[in-house]
Amino acid sequence: MRFSKRKSGVHKKASDLVTLTGCQIAVLIYSPAGKPYSFGNPSVDEVANRYLNESPIIHDHNIFFQAKFAELNRTLNESLKAIEEIKGKQKALKPKLEGIPMNKLCDVEHASKEELRKMESDCMELLAKLEIRKKDIMD
Incomplete structure (x- = not known):
C-alpha cells in the first residue's frame, strides 16, 4: 500500500473520530522520505502543548454539540428545500402527463x-x- 493511501486513511479515521466524539486529537505521520505530516483538532500545537504541559482538558461539549446541531440543521434545511423543489417540478409535470394518452407512453x-x-x-x-x-388482499 502506498504512503499517500495510508496517510489519507489515517486522516479520515482521525477526522471521523473527532466528528463522532468531539475529542481533541493530534496525529503525526512521517513519510518514507522522512517528511512529517500532521493533523490536529483543534490544532496539533494546541493538543501537543496541552499534553506536554499536562494541563487538563476543558470540556466544553456544548460548543461541539451546538456546531454539530447547526450543521445537521443546515443539512436538513437543504434537504427540505430540495424536496420542495422536486414537489414543485412534480406539480408542473403532472398536468402535462395527464394530457398524454396512455398508448403514447407505451408506444411499442x-x-x-x-x-x-x-x-x-x-x-x-x-x-x-x-x-x-393480490396475495395480501386474498389472505
Missing part, C-alpha cells in the same frame, strides 16, 4: 430495443408487485 411500435427491454422489465416488476398485493 416505435420503441428501440433498449426501450422495449426497459418496458418489459417494468412490466415484470409491476406484475410481481400485483401478485404480492
Whole structure:
C-alpha cells in the first residue's frame, strides 16, 4: 500500500473520530522520505502543548454539540428545500402527463430495443408487485 493511501486513511479515521466524539486529537505521520505530516483538532500545537504541559482538558461539549446541531440543521434545511423543489417540478409535470394518452407512453411500435427491454422489465416488476398485493388482499 502506498504512503499517500495510508496517510489519507489515517486522516479520515482521525477526522471521523473527532466528528463522532468531539475529542481533541493530534496525529503525526512521517513519510518514507522522512517528511512529517500532521493533523490536529483543534490544532496539533494546541493538543501537543496541552499534553506536554499536562494541563487538563476543558470540556466544553456544548460548543461541539451546538456546531454539530447547526450543521445537521443546515443539512436538513437543504434537504427540505430540495424536496420542495422536486414537489414543485412534480406539480408542473403532472398536468402535462395527464394530457398524454396512455398508448403514447407505451408506444411499442416505435420503441428501440433498449426501450422495449426497459418496458418489459417494468412490466415484470409491476406484475410481481400485483401478485404480492393480490396475495395480501386474498389472505
